[in-house]
Amino acid sequence: MAKFVAKRMDIVPPSGIRRFFDIAATMQDVISLGVGEPDFVTPDNIRRAAVDSIEKGQTRYTSNAGILELRQLVQAHLNHRYGVDYDPIHEMIITVGVSEALQTVCLASLNPGEEVLIPEPSFVSYAPSVIFAGATPVYVPTSVDEQFMPTVADLEARVTPNTRALLLGYPNNPTGAVLTPQRALEIAEFAKKHDLLVFSDEIYDRLVYGVEHICIAALPGMKERTVTLGGFSKAYAMTGWRIGYVCAPADIIGASLRIHQYAIMSAPTAGQHAAIEALKNNEHSVLEMVAEYDRRRQFMVKSFNEIGLPCFEPKGAFYTFPSIKATGMNEDDFCEKLLVEEHVAVVPGYSFGPSGAGHIRACYATSLPKIEEAMERINRFVRRYSSVGVR
Structure with missing residues (x-):
């Protein structure tokens, strides 16, 4: 029955993140440093708000765009933190996570044959979202020398008459890179020069360490050409919600809402009530989780460097992206042998784009004791296969 499968699926591979975790699921005593999901349980008051909404019988569809109170709280949140002001009625939709948000706006704003610049390494769903909209992803390489930020020169080298948009994901998954203010301004000027739409995935905006997150839409002249994507999964430990x-500008939101209402109708009602509670009363929870992630971040980066796997210092999200080139192994061999022999799951760097070759992604969204044990296992593994392990 393969003849009934759409041709576009030939160029959309399965997620490279999942393969090793399907194997890990069949094993005992595996420490996963792979899937980017907080190990924290959603705070109690947020869970209670969802239960209360159900007990009150608030179980019907909401507005297609989401509960107005939630949209107003998101507006106030973005305005307070970044000074960007969106109209909650005409410039915002509550979605089923950022994944649905990105797919919806791609469908609403991209035409077949148009091209989207995607700095990589980048999250695995970016290119498929562009492809599903009939457009073409164009990878823009980044490197550790540039702190995994795209340079304007590299962006300029890939612009064509068909270039329609730029898709940014900072703080970055998988590298943990954060745009500096200067680089963000340079990228904004590039987008304005070429009249590009910018999709800015800012799901990790609250998870930054010793730096400030730059909201692209808040930069001069950028709100009218920026689609800001955000959510509650990471900062509030609400992935399953x-x-x-x-x-985005009203025209884009209006088009996106038509797709959203036919595909989704509205985001889950109980989840929206939980998000209202999160924005009203859980700033302390965010700060506590960020402080704990920072402890883990510092330990993991230090450990990788001591082991002999050079590790860029991430300033955001909850990922490290060490180089494994010193081991002489490719990513598949490294990840598979580490999983089978030491029961530690990590992700091959190439899963996130060509610039990820020679790296692995290791997530510190798990407890510090588990991270400590995982790093001991990784050190043992590296010492067994090469001369770089020194601990």
Whole structure:
């Protein structure tokens, strides 16, 4: 029955993140440093708000765009933190996570044959979202020398008459890179020069360490050409709730809402009530989780460097992206042998784009004791296969 499968699926591979975790699921005593999901349980008051909404019988569809109070709170949040002001009625939709938000706005704003610049390494869903909309992803390489930020020269080298948009994901998954203010301004000027739409995935905006997150839409002249994507999964430990949002100029939101209403109708009602509670009363929870992630971040980066696997210092999200080139192994061999022999799961760097070759992604969204044990196992593994292990 393969003849009934759409041709576009030939160029959309399965997620490279999942393969090793399907193997890990069949094993005992595996420490996963792979899937980017907080190990924290959603705070109690947020869970209680969802239960209360159900007990009150608030179980019907909401507005297609989401509960107005939630949209107003998102507006106030973005305005307070970044000074960018979106109209909660005409410039915002509450979505089923950022994944649905990105797919919806791609469908609403991209035409077949158009091209989207994607700095990589980048999250695995970016290119497929562009492809599903009939457009073409164009990878823009980044490197550790540039702190995994795209340079304007590299962006300029890939612009064509068909270039329609730029898709940014900072703080970055998988590298943990954060745009500096200067680089963000340079990229904004590039987008304005070429009249590009910018999709900015800012799901990790609250998870930054010793730096400030730059909201692209808040930069001069950028709100009218920026689609801001955000949500509750990471900062509030609400991955399973699937609540996100998209903010954009009214024309784009109007088109996106038509797709959203036919595909989704509205985001889960109980989840929206939980998100309302999160924005109202859980700033302390965010700060506590960020402080704990920072402890883990520092330990993991230090450990990788001591082991002999050079590790860029991430300033955001909850990932490290060490180089494994010193081991002489490719990513598949490294990840598979580490999983089978030491029961530690990590992700091959190439899963996130060509610039990820020679790296692995290791996530510190798990407890510090587990991270400590995982790093001991990785050190043992590296010492067994090469001369770089020194601990």
